[in-house]
Amino acid sequence: MRFRLASWQRAAMISFGLTLILVAWTTGARAQEATPAANAPGERKAVGQTISILLARELQDRLPPLSLLDQPPKDDGLGGALLAIDDNNTTGKFLKQEFKLLVVENKDPAALIADVVAKVDQGIGFIVADMSPVTLLKLADAIAGKPAVIFNASAPDDRLRNEDCRANLKHTAPSRAMLADALGQYLAVKQWNKWLLVVGSTPEDKLYAQAIQRTAKRFNHKIVGELEFKYEVGSRRADGGYEQIQLQIPSFLQKAPSHDLVVVADEGELFGDYFPYRTWEARPVVGTAGLFATSWHPAVELWGGTQFQNRFKRLNNRNMRPLDYNVWMAVRSVGEAATRKRSGDPRELIAYMLTPEFELAAFKGRKLTYRNWNGQLRQPIFVTTDKLHVTVSPQPQFLHQFSELDTLGYDRPESACKAFEK
Amino acid sequence: MRPLSILFGGTLAATLLTLAPAPAGAYKVFVSNEKENTVSVIDSEALKVVHTIKTGARPRGIILSRDSKWLLVCASDDNRVEVYDTTTYEPVKNLPSGPDPELFVFHPSGNPLYVANEDDNLVTVVDVQTNQVVTEIPVGVEPEGMGISPDGKVLVNTSETTNMAHFIDTKTHEIVDNVLVDTRPRVAEFTHDGSQVWVSSEIGGTVTIIDTATRKPLGKIKFEIQGVTPDAIQPVGIRITKDQKLAFVALGPSNRVAIVDAKTFKVEKYVLVGQRVWQLALTPDDKQLFTTNGTSNDVTVIDVVRQRAIKSITVGRYPWGVVVAPH
Numbered sequence: 001m002r003f004r005l006a007s008w009q010r011a012a013m014i015s016f017g018l019t020l021i022l023v024a025w026t027t028g029a030r031a032q033e034a035t036p037a038a039n040a041p042g043e044r045k046a047v048g049q050t051i052s053i054l055l056a057r058e059l060q061d062r063l064p065p066l067s068l069l070d071q072p073p074k075d076d077g078l079g080g081a082l083l084a085i086d087d088n089n090t091t092g093k094f095l096k097q098e099f100k101l102l103v104v105e106n107k108d109p110a111a112l113i114a115d116v117v118a119k120v121d122q123g124i125g126f127i128v129a130d131m132s133p134v135t136l137l138k139l140a141d142a143i144a145g146k147p148a149v150i151f152n153a154s155a156p157d158d159r160l161r162n163e164d165c166r167a168n169l170k171h172t173a174p175s176r177a178m179l180a181d182a183l184g185q186y187l188a189v190k191q192w193n194k195w196l197l198v199v200g201s202t203p204e205d206k207l208y209a210q211a212i213q214r215t216a217k218r219f220n221h222k223i224v225g226e227l228e229f230k231y232e233v234g235s236r237r238a239d240g241g242y243e244q245i246q247l248q249i250p251s252f253l254q255k256a257p258s259h260d261l262v263v264v265a266d267e268g269e270l271f272g273d274y275f276p277y278r279t280w281e282a283r284p285v286v287g288t289a290g291l292f293a294t295s296w297h298p299a300v301e302l303w304g305g306t307q308f309q310n311r312f313k314r315l316n317n318r319n320m321r322p323l324d325y326n327v328w329m330a331v332r333s334v335g336e337a338a339t340r341k342r343s344g345d346p347r348e349l350i351a352y353m354l355t356p357e358f359e360l361a362a363f364k365g366r367k368l369t370y371r372n373w374n375g376q377l378r379q380p381i382f383v384t385t386d387k388l389h390v391t392v393s394p395q396p397q398f399l400h401q402f403s404e405l406d407t408l409g410y411d412r413p414e415s416a417c418k419a420f421e422k
Numbered sequence: 423m424r425p426l427s428i429l430f431g432g433t434l435a436a437t438l439l440t441l442a443p444a445p446a447g448a449y450k451v452f453v454s455n456e457k458e459n460t461v462s463v464i465d466s467e468a469l470k471v472v473h474t475i476k477t478g479a480r481p482r483g484i485i486l487s488r489d490s491k492w493l494l495v496c497a498s499d500d501n502r503v504e505v506y507d508t509t510t511y512e513p514v515k516n517l518p519s520g521p522d523p524e525l526f527v528f529h530p531s532g533n534p535l536y537v538a539n540e541d542d543n544l545v546t547v548v549d550v551q552t553n554q555v556v557t558e559i560p561v562g563v564e565p566e567g568m569g570i571s572p573d574g575k576v577l578v579n580t581s582e583t584t585n586m587a588h589f590i591d592t593k594t595h596e597i598v599d600n601v602l603v604d605t606r607p608r609v610a611e612f613t614h615d616g617s618q619v620w621v622s623s624e625i626g627g628t629v630t631i632i633d634t635a636t637r638k639p640l641g642k643i644k645f646e647i648q649g650v651t652p653d654a655i656q657p658v659g660i661r662i663t664k665d666q667k668l669a670f671v672a673l674g675p676s677n678r679v680a681i682v683d684a685k686t687f688k689v690e691k692y693v694l695v696g697q698r699v700w701q702l703a704l705t706p707d708d709k710q711l712f713t714t715n716g717t718s719n720d721v722t723v724i725d726v727v728r729q730r731a732i733k734s735i736t737v738g739r740y741p742w743g744v745v746v747a748p749h
Contacts, residue, residue, distance in 0.1 A: 090543055090563045091584040094600040304582065304606075307522065307540050307564055339585065339602065361583065361605040361625040365675075366653040404651065 048096025049344035051088075053331055054124050055081045056116050056139070057105035058131040065269040072321075077130045077153060078103065079316035080324030084331030086315065088338075097338055101331075109135040113142055120148045125346025128330040130323065133157040133164075140166040147346045149353075151330030154323055157207065161374045162410060165417035170353070170375040172329040173322075176211035178409035179293040182381035182393035183286060184215035185407070187261070189395050192284075196259035197226040198252075198275070204267040208288060212263055224257045229271055249278035256280070263287040290385070293393070296325035297384045302392070303365040329362050329377060333370075336360055354420075365392075371406070374417040378405035449705050450508065450747040451712050452493055453721055454481035455738025461495060462721075462737040463511065464712070466705055466746065469723055469733050475511050478504055483525040484743035487550075488532035493745070496523040496537070503537065503548070508747050518555050520546035525609075525743075527568040527577070529592065536577055538565040545579050547595065557595050561588045569610035569619055576634060578619050580607035587621050587630075589637055599637045603630045609701075611660040613684070622657035622671060629657050629671055631687060641687040643671070643680075650676045659702040661711065668726070670711055672699040679713055679722075681729055693731050695722035703744040714741035 055078060064071065073079070081101055088099040102119065106112040109132075116127060116139055125148045129136055133155045140150055150169050152160060156176045160169065174182075187193070195216060199209040209226070216223050231248065253262070262279055264287040266272035272289030284290060298309060298319035312320040320328075337349040337358060352358055354375075359367035364380045371378060382389045394400075398407040406412070448467030454477070455462060461481060463473040478497030481504075485494050492514060493506040503517040503526065519526075522541035529536070534556055537546045543563055547556040562584025569578040570592070577590040580603070587610055589599040604626020611620045618640065619632045629643040645655045656674030662684055663669075669682040678692040679699060696715025703712050704726070711724040715734075721741060723733045 087563050087583055091581075091586070094562065094584070094586060094588075094597075304564065310522075310541050336585075336605075359605055359626065361585075366656075367605060367625045367627075404653070 048092075048098060049338070050098045050100060051092075051126070051334065051338050051344040052100045052102060052124050053081070053085070053126045053128060053334055054102045054104065054116065054119050055128045055327065056112060056131065057103070058109060058112055058129075058135050059105055059107045060132065061107075063268065063270060066271070066273045067269075070269060073318055075316065076321055077323040077327045079312065079318065080320065080326070080328035081128065081331050083312050083315050083320075083324075084328040084335065086311075087328075087332060088335030091335065091339055095339060095342060097342075097344065099331075099335060099338075109138065113139050117142050120146050124148065125350070126334045127151070128153055128327050130154045130327070133160055136160065136169070137164060137166065140169045144168060147350075149346065149350045151327075151333065153326035153330050158211065158410065161376050162416040165374050165419045167375075167419040170330075170333075170370060170377070172326045172333070172377045174293075174295050174379060174381055175376065175409050176208055177214060178376075178379075178381060180208070180211035180215040181218065181408045182293040182383055183291070184212075184219045184221060185393045185395040185398055186383045186391050187221065187286070188219040189397055192260040193221045194258065194260040195221055195223050195263045196253070196256050196261065196283075197223050197263045197265065198287075199226060199228050200266040200268065200270060200272075201228065201230055202268050202270075205265045208267050209265040212265060212287065223263075224259050227252070227256065229266070231271070245274050246278060249274055250280040253280040259283060261286055262290075264289045291383060291390060292385075293381050293383050294322050295379060295381060296320060296322045297382050297389055299384075299388050300363075300382060302389075303363050305363045308363050325362075329360065329368070329379075332362065333358075333360055333377075366405075369403075371412070373412050373415050373420050374410070375420065376409065378403060378408075380405065381408060450749065451703065451705075451721070452484055452486075452508075452745050452747065453712075453714060453737050453741050454484045454495055454743040455740060456480055456482055456716070456742040457740035458738035460738045461493070461506070462741070464721065464735055464737070466710060466712075469735055471735065471737060473511055474738070475506055477506075478502065482742045483523065483538075484745050485526060485528065486745055486747055488528060488530070490747045490749060493747075494526070494535070496526060496743075498522050498524055498540075503535070505550075508749075515553070517548055517550055517553055518546075519548065520544055520555070520558065524566055525568045527570045529570065530572060530574040536568055536570065536579075538568050538579055540564050540566060540582075543581070545577070545590065559590060559595050559597070561590075561597070562586050562600075567608055567610040567621065569612050571612050571616040571634060572614065573616055576616075578610040578612070578621075580610050580621055582606045582608065582624075585623075585626075587619065587632060601630075601632055601637050601639070603639075604628045604642075608658045609660050611662060613662050613666050614664045615666065620660045620662065620669065622660055624656045624658055624674065627652060627655050627657065629660065629682075643682060643687050643689065645671075645673060645676075645680055645689060645692075647673075647676055647678055647692055650678070658700045659713075661702045661704050663704065663708045663726070665708070670702055670704075670724075672702050672713060674698055674700065675717075677715075679711070679724060691729055693724055693729065695724070695731055696720045696734060701743045703746045705746050706748040712744050712746065714744050716740045716742065 085101045104115040127150045152171045264272040276285040394404045451464035453462045461475040479499035483496035503519040505514040520539040523537045524540040526537040535548045545559040562581025564582035567580035579588045587601045604623035606625040609622045631640045654676045659672035661670045669684040671680040681691045697717035701714045713722045720734045
């Protein structure tokens with residue numbers, strides 16, 4: 001199973017219609033359940049702070065993934081928000097702080113933005129966004145100057161952290177550059193340096209390929225050839241399609257120059273999983289299929305992860321996916337800041353999150369902090385197969401003057417972000 | 423008799439021999455091996471493994487009954503506490519523990535047992551004579567560290583994701599106070615006189631010393647090791663000598679144990695041990711310290727007087743907890 005895509009990229013191609021209304025209704029009902037019912041010992045009856053967090057989801061039609069196992073659940077991301085609200089409230093009950101989750105979702109970006117702006121005008125200061133980069137930027141500009149911050153939990157686009165960064169936009173989702181660097185560092189340790197790059201035809205595939213090219217240069221790998229995979233992808237459900245694929249992939253790779261690895265750039269999961277075990281040469285496949293980089297994997301048990309995974313499964317009756325984890329980190333960031341500052345004031349908490357004192361414990365074996373030059377959350381990245389992690393980057397061989405985590409993605413001297421300069 | 427090598431200096435040795443509660447031979451050191459489902463038994467004189475006990479799934483927290491006749495092991499994945507005879511190593515019985523027990527502590531009177539249920543945000547109180555759960559106390563997210571004051575009145579539990587030390591009244595089973603500490607608190611350890619609780623914060627990288635009476639922090643220890651990245655300094659296990667002169671703090675993946683002046687809270691020395699050191703145990707005479715080194719599958723023995731590591735002993739896979747029996 002793979003878990004890389006955001007829900008806005010995934011919702012099925014079939015027209016939504018009534019089902020969409022139903023989803024909105026059920027998620028709304030669940031969101032209400034997320035408010036605490038706890039009446040624990042130690043809780044004192046007193047007027048406290050209520051801190052509301054808004055999860056905003058842009059629903060977008062996408063082709064289904066190749067594997068039936070990769071079908072995204074309807075509550076992708078929402079599951080992480082519900083768990084984080086529970087975690088915040090368990091802590092909050094000792095400090096008279098109550099956290100509430102609100103959810104808005106829409107297929108229409110303009111309507112979604114209008115909904116969020118209305119909520120911000122009612123005083124909501126924390127928005128967790130699962131949106132396309134275009135919608136995200138429009139939203140950031142629509143609430144510019146208001147006491148609110150957006151956590152980008154899904155869009156990996158590097159431009160959102162560089163030239164198109166916004167002062168009111170933080171990122172718990174790792175960028176494509178961070179993901180590519182995490183993979184590239186491990187391949188450098190392995191000295192698997194000759195890469196054959198296979199790129200799909202979507203704009204996202206091209207962006208992923210650009211990140212891979214940047215990583216290759218950074219860590220001294222060589223891209224020996226680049227091929228565009230232009231075949232029309234067939235129906236996943238067509239009977240007997242494997243006979244053709246089994247011939248198609250090797251012939252596609254037959255004339256490629258000598259390489260150690262095939263790097264696949266297929267963010268839409270439309271053909272990447274056809275490559276492992278079907279290549280012309282006996283070579284591993286990495287990139288968006290085979291060995292891939294991700295912020296979370298449901299098999300991770302490192303650093304207390306077992307309890308975290310169990311809590312998630314008990315609450316949501318499914319595995320935790322990267323989008324859930326990214327949303328969890330965003331909601332927990334608000335909780336952690338509110339706990340430390342004993343405050344629910346958005347302006348105070350937003351400022352605190354950019355200070356060196358803020359630290360988030362997120363089952364990655366070390367504290368996570370936000371880069372104060374572009375709002376990106378620093379984090380170790382899993383390099384994993386579908387079933388189990390192979391390693392966690394940064395690799396110990398890659399050193400850094402300030403934080404080893406800054407060996408992943410655009411570091412301060414390379415950043416094109418100006419919005420955080422005072 | 424204690425090994426002569428530790429008792430250098432004739433008069434000192436003579437004094438210690440008369441003052442010590444005359445242990446009949448070596449101590450037994452019990453080490454839980456998380457990924458092997460075993461407990462290794464080490465002879466503290468021979469410094470080698472003399473027996474291996476098969477346990478339930480994922481043994482972590484490990485303690486002794488007050489009379490040291492029982493060895494109690496948290497079999498986390500089997501959701502129970504297992505009891506073994508410390509002489510025959512045979513299983514005695516299982517105790518109910520609530521789900522996913524990780525660390526626990528006995529009331530100084532020998533009963534009840536307080537268990538942290540990491541998966542369920544609870545502290546479970548178990549009567550070990552009747553095998554009954556007395557009550558469950560809701561605490562923060564991922565309760566772990568458990569410390570009890572020597573007079574048995576105050577129980578302190580730390581919750582890893584809530585980042586608090588919860589002070590619990592053992593009479594009423596109510597939380598009386600919550601002290602916010604740095605991120606991911608793992609262990610709570612009382613000083614021998616009960617006046618202070620030391621709480622380690624694994625991700626925060628600090629140890630907070632809390633005054634038991636006022637619940638106000640008295641100080642915070644930060645660690646700095648030349649050539650080691652600050653992120654790798656992750657305090658977990660804490661032990662304090664009975665005379666309250668020295669404290670030992672296991673520093674996780676920095677592979678060091680800090681020796682701290684327990685009066686001034688200043689770090690005196692870092693001792694290099696095995697990899698990912700988590701839990702610690704002192705011998706009853708406070709002369710030897712045993713450390714569990716998870717990643718290197720061994721236990722380091724530190725000579726407390728000389729403040730040096732004297733031996734590594736290979737145990738099972740992922741050694742987690744350690745306890746020393748006075749016989």
